[in-house]
Amino acid sequence: MTVSRKTRGGGKLWSLHLVLVVVGAVMAVPLLYAALSGFKSTDELSRNPVGLPESWVTSNYTGILASGDFWRLIGNSTLIAVGTTVLVVAVSALSAFSFARFAFRGRELLFTLFTMGLMFPFAVAALPLFLLLRSLGLLDNPLGVILPQAAFGLPMTIIILRGFFRQIPGELEEAATLDGCGPFGFFWRVLLPMARPALGTVSVLAVVTSWNNFFLPLLVFTDATWWTLPIGVQQFQGQYSADYAKVFAYLVLAMVPALAFYSVAERQLVGGLTAGATKG
Amino acid sequence: MTSTFLPSKQSGPDTGPPPPVADRGRGRARRRTLNWLTATGFQLPALVLFIGLVLLPMLFALYAAFFRWGGFGMPSDYVGGENFTRLFQDEVFLGDLWRCLVLVVLSLALQLPFALAMAVLLNQRMRGRAVYRMLFFAPYVLSEAITGILFGMIFAPDDGFADQVLGRIGLEGLGGEWFADPSTVMATLFLVMMWKYFGFHMMLYLAGLQAVPKELTEAALIDGAGPWQRFRNVTLPLLAPTLRISVFLSVIGSIQLFDLVWVTTAGGPDHHSETMAVTMFQYGFKRYQVGYASAISVAMFAISLVFALAYQRFVLRRDLEGATTTMRGDGK
Numbered sequence: 001m002t003v004s005r006k007t008r009g010g011g012k013l014w015s016l017h018l019v020l021v022v023v024g025a026v027m028a029v030p031l032l033y034a035a036l037s038g039f040k041s042t043d044e045l046s047r048n049p050v051g052l053p054e055s056w057v058t059s060n061y062t063g064i065l066a067s068g069d070f071w072r073l074i075g076n077s078t079l080i081a082v083g084t085t086v087l088v089v090a091v092s093a094l095s096a097f098s099f100a101r102f103a104f105r106g107r108e109l110l111f112t113l114f115t116m117g118l119m120f121p122f123a124v125a126a127l128p129l130f131l132l133l134r135s136l137g138l139l140d141n142p143l144g145v146i147l148p149q150a151a152f153g154l155p156m157t158i159i160i161l162r163g164f165f166r167q168i169p170g171e172l173e174e175a176a177t178l179d180g181c182g183p184f185g186f187f188w189r190v191l192l193p194m195a196r197p198a199l200g201t202v203s204v205l206a207v208v209t210s211w212n213n214f215f216l217p218l219l220v221f222t223d224a225t226w227w228t229l230p231i232g233v234q235q236f237q238g239q240y241s242a243d244y245a246k247v248f249a250y251l252v253l254a255m256v257p258a259l260a261f262y263s264v265a266e267r268q269l270v271g272g273l274t275a276g277a278t279k280g
Numbered sequence: 281m282t283s284t285f286l287p288s289k290q291s292g293p294d295t296g297p298p299p300p301v302a303d304r305g306r307g308r309a310r311r312r313t314l315n316w317l318t319a320t321g322f323q324l325p326a327l328v329l330f331i332g333l334v335l336l337p338m339l340f341a342l343y344a345a346f347f348r349w350g351g352f353g354m355p356s357d358y359v360g361g362e363n364f365t366r367l368f369q370d371e372v373f374l375g376d377l378w379r380c381l382v383l384v385v386l387s388l389a390l391q392l393p394f395a396l397a398m399a400v401l402l403n404q405r406m407r408g409r410a411v412y413r414m415l416f417f418a419p420y421v422l423s424e425a426i427t428g429i430l431f432g433m434i435f436a437p438d439d440g441f442a443d444q445v446l447g448r449i450g451l452e453g454l455g456g457e458w459f460a461d462p463s464t465v466m467a468t469l470f471l472v473m474m475w476k477y478f479g480f481h482m483m484l485y486l487a488g489l490q491a492v493p494k495e496l497t498e499a500a501l502i503d504g505a506g507p508w509q510r511f512r513n514v515t516l517p518l519l520a521p522t523l524r525i526s527v528f529l530s531v532i533g534s535i536q537l538f539d540l541v542w543v544t545t546a547g548g549p550d551h552h553s554e555t556m557a558v559t560m561f562q563y564g565f566k567r568y569q570v571g572y573a574s575a576i577s578v579a580m581f582a583i584s585l586v587f588a589l590a591y592q593r594f595v596l597r598r599d600l601e602g603a604t605t606t607m608r609g610d611g612k
Binding site (some may be wrong): 013016017019020022026027028030031033034046050051069073090091092095097098102103104105106107113114115116119122123124125126127128129130131132147148150151152154158181183187199203208212213214215218219229230231233234237244247248254255257259261262263266269270272273 | 433539
C-alpha cells in the first residue's frame with residue numbers, strides 16, 4: 001500500500017514536471033534560437049534555420065560590439081534611465097512623506113488625483129505631450145523623455161513609498177522632533193535611510209520602465225544621436241532586414257542588459273510589481 | 281494597522297509643550313497653517329511635474345479634439361463635435377474597439393487561467409521551482425519593441441523558425457503567414473502577448489498564494505475536501521483581490537497596446553491588427569490630422585476612465601471596503 005501511494009505520488013510529480021519543462025522550453029526556445037542564429041551566417045541561417053551552427057561565426061556579435069553605435073544606444077538608454085529614476089524617486093519620496101506623515105486639508109483629494117494617474121495609459125497623453133515638448137523646444141533633448149517619464153512614474157512610486165513610510169513607527173518621529181529635527185531633517189536623516197529597501201524597489205521599477213520605453217523616445221528623438229536601445233534596434237532591423245543573422249545578434253545583445261539587470265535585481269523588481277499591484 | 285501612526289484629521293500632530301492658555305486658539309491656528317504649508321511644500325515638485333506633464337496635456341487634447349488642426353500653430357478651425365461623430369463612422373476605429381475586446385476576452389479566457397495554473401503549480405515545494413519562476417517571468421523585463429522584432433522574425437512566413445519547425449515535425453498545416461495573414465494576425469499577436477505577460481500575472485498570483493494561510497487549506501483537507509474543492513472553495517476566494525487587480529491591469533494593457541503592434545505589423549495587414557493607440561499615432565504623426573487624433577486620445581481616455589470607475593465601483597469596492605474597515609478597526 002505504501003509502495004503504491006509512493007508510485008502514484010511520483011507519477012503525479014513526474015507529470016507536473018513534464019508540464020513545467022514544456023512551458024519552460026516554449027519560454028526559452030525563442031531566446032536560444034535568437035542567440036544561436038547570431039552565430040550563423042545569414043547564408044547558413046536560410047539553409048539550416050533550426051540546428052546548431054555548422055561553424056560558429058562570431059563576427060555578427062563582435063562587429064556590433066566594435067561599432068560605436070551600439071554603445072551610444074546603451075549610453076543614451078542608461079543616461080535617460082538614471083535621470084528618470086533619480087527625478088521620479090526624489091520627487092515621489094517628498095510627496096509620499098507628506099502623504100504618510102502629515103494630516104492636512106486636501107490630502108485625500110490630492111492622493112486620489114495621483115492614483116487616478118495610475119489608470120491612464122501613457123498612449124492617451126502621447127500626442128498632446130509631443131505638442132507640449134515641441135513648443136518647449138525639448139524634442140531631440142534627453143529631458144524631453146526624462147521629464148514625462150518621471151511624471152508618468154509618479155503615481156506608482158508615490159503609492160508604494162507612501163505604504164512603506166507609513167510603516168515606520170511614529171515614536172521615531174517624536175524622538176527626532178525632541179532632538180530638534182525639523183520635518184525635512186527627519187525625512188532626510190531618519191526616514192530615507194530607513195526606507196532604503198523601498199527606495200531600491202521603486203528605483204528598479206523606474207529603471208526597467210525607462211529602459212524599455214519605446215513610444216516616447218520614438219516621438220521625441222528624430223535625431224539618431226539620442227536614440228535609445230529599443231529605437232536603435234528597430235532602426236537596425238529596418239536597415240539590415242535582409243541580413244537576418246546580424247539582426248538576431250543585435251537583438252540578443254540588446255536583451256542582455258535587461259536580463260542581466262533582472263538577474264541582479266529580481267527580488268526588488270518582483271516585490272515592487274506585486275506591491276504596486278496590490279496596493280494600487 | 282498603519283493608520284495608528286497617523287495623527288487623526290481633527291487633532292493634527294500635537295508635538296511640543298502646550299502653549300499658554302490665552303494664546304491657545306491663535307497658536308493652534310498658526311500651527312495648523314504652518315503644518316499645511318510644510319505638507320503642501322513637500323507636494324509641490326510632484327504637483328508641478330504631474331500637472332504640467334500629465335494633466336495639462338490631457339486637457340489640451342480635449343480642447344484640440346474640437347478643431348480641424350494640422351498640429352502647427354494654435355488650433356483655430358473649430359468644428360464642434362465633428363471629430364467625435366467621425367469616430368463612430370470610422371471603420372478602423374470601430375475595428376480597434378472590437379480588436380481590443382477580442383484581446384481582453386482572449387486574456388481572460390486563456391492567459392490569466394494559464395498564469396493561475398502555473399502559479400498553483402509553482403507554489404508547491406519542488407525541485408527547480410525558482411528556476412521556472414525566473415524563466416517564466418523573464419520575458420516581462422524585455423522591451424516590447426525588441427520582443428516584437430524577435431517574434432516578427434520567428435513568425436516570418438516560410439523562412440521563419442515557427443514554420444520551419446512545424447514543417448520538420450510534419451505539421452506544415454499549422455504554419456502559415458502568421459502576422460501577414462489577416463485571419464491569423466490577431467492570434468499570433470496574442471501568442472506573443474501571452475509569452476511576454478503571463479509570467480507577470482503568475483508572479484502576482486504567487487504573491488497572493490503566499491498570503492493564503494496554510495491552516496485553512498489544511499483544515500479543508502481534514503474535513504475531507506479534495507484538491508479541486510480545496511482550490512475552488514478555499515484558495516480561489518482568498519485570491520480574489522489579486523485576481524481582480526490582475527484583470528484590471530490586463531484590460532488597461534489591452535487598451536493602450538502600441539509597441540508590440542507597431543514593430544510587428546504597424547497595424548496591418550490592412551488594419552487587421554490595428555489598435556486605438558496605433559490609429560491615433562497614424563493620424564497624429566503620419567497624416568497630420570491632429571484634431572482627429574486628439575479625439576481618438578480623448579476616446580481612449582474616456583474608455584479607460586469609464587472602465588476604471590465602473591471596475592472600482594462594482595468589482596474593487598468590496599476589497600476597498602474590507603481594507604478600510606480593517607484599518608478603522610485596528611486604529612482604535
